[in-house]
Amino acid sequence: MHLSRRIDEDWYDDPDVLARLFAAMMSAETEALDxxxxxxxxxxxxxxxxxxxxxxxxxxxxxxxxxxxxxxxxxxxxxxxxxxxxxxxxx
Incomplete structure (x- = not known):
């Protein structure tokens, strides 16, 4: 459990990961509009x-x-x- 919690915290605190996730979501939504x-x-x-x-x-x-x-x-x-x-x- 300790490793799992550490990975989740690192993911949440990493702005690059969140930016890539947001970009992927926006790309999928933009594609859906077309x-x-x-x-x-x-x-x-x-x-x-x-x-x-x-x-x-x-x-x-x-x-x-x-x-x-x-x-x-x-x-x-x-x-x-x-x-x-x-x-x-x-x-």
Whole structure:
């Protein structure tokens, strides 16, 4: 246990390790933003769910979801939820 605690403390106190970890996390998140996404539209009253896309990036999908939400919000009795979901490559 003493060795394990020492390694954890050394890791936590080493700014280079934390900087590399942060850089790796940011790289993965940035890559994820450039992946394909779909817009998910769900009717909360019926549970019916529709998917539109794929869009080339998260930003493009968010813009499409925003546009669709503005268009659909004017319909009578519509209780719709919009979101975006990343398409992951097959395993």
């Amino acid at each position: 992946s394909p996404y779909v817009v998910v539209r769900r009717d909360r009253s019926t549970g019916r769910t529709l998917f539109n896309g794929p869009y080339e990036s998260a930003i493009a999908a968010l813009a499409a979801a925003d546009r669709d939400e503005r268009i659909e919000s004017g319909r009578d009795g519509a209780d719709l939820g919009f979101g975006v979901v990343r398409l992951c490559p097959p395993l």
